[in-house]
Amino acid sequence: NAGVMQNPRHLVRRRGQEARLRCSPMKGHSHVYWYRQLPEEGLKFMVYLQKENIIDESGMPKERFSAEFPKEGPSILRIQQVVRGDSAAYFCASSPRGTATEAFFGQGTRLTVV
């Protein structure tokens, strides 16, 4: 049973480009959480999704950021028109139920905006 898979592990984008981060949850897990870790800062919640539904997006920046978790395929965190301040590590976690404390984390995607 593979763990939570995130790809790419490292992503470099120029300012203004789009970044797409993918998260494949553990088998049997239908709940996905995205967290962001800015340089020298702690982890912060971004969004919680269940298959085909956004349950809680209260941590998402209002503009340029979106997330989806389709019926088939991985969850995608999409950042449009990236800026330097988007440079961070983005972690995905999945859980079998809607209980964040039972979640398993992926290795993260480190986004660098140049």
Next chain:
Amino acid sequence: KNEVEQSPQNLTAQEGEFITINCSYSVGISALHWLQQHPGGGIVSLFMLSSGKKKHGRLIATINIQEKHSSLHITASHPRDSAVYICAVGLQTSGSRLTFGEGTQLTVNP
């Protein structure tokens, strides 16, 4: 004031020392995680606690629900224990997401 406070922020120890990292939280929780993050690495869940005490190898985690406090102990510390240790809670007021402490940077010198 953060809802989850960790102390100390930085900790340096000699190999073999007993280490304690503390976590306090200000509201009711459903459960608490201790996480480990190596530099540039992913996040590994060490323990999930809702009461009492858990032990895994040289790691021990305790939680006191009444005092809203948890501790992570490392016995016979080793340089490979050097990492950031993060306390994360599922707050009763925040639905089903985690709220994190700022982390404790542990360095164990040989």
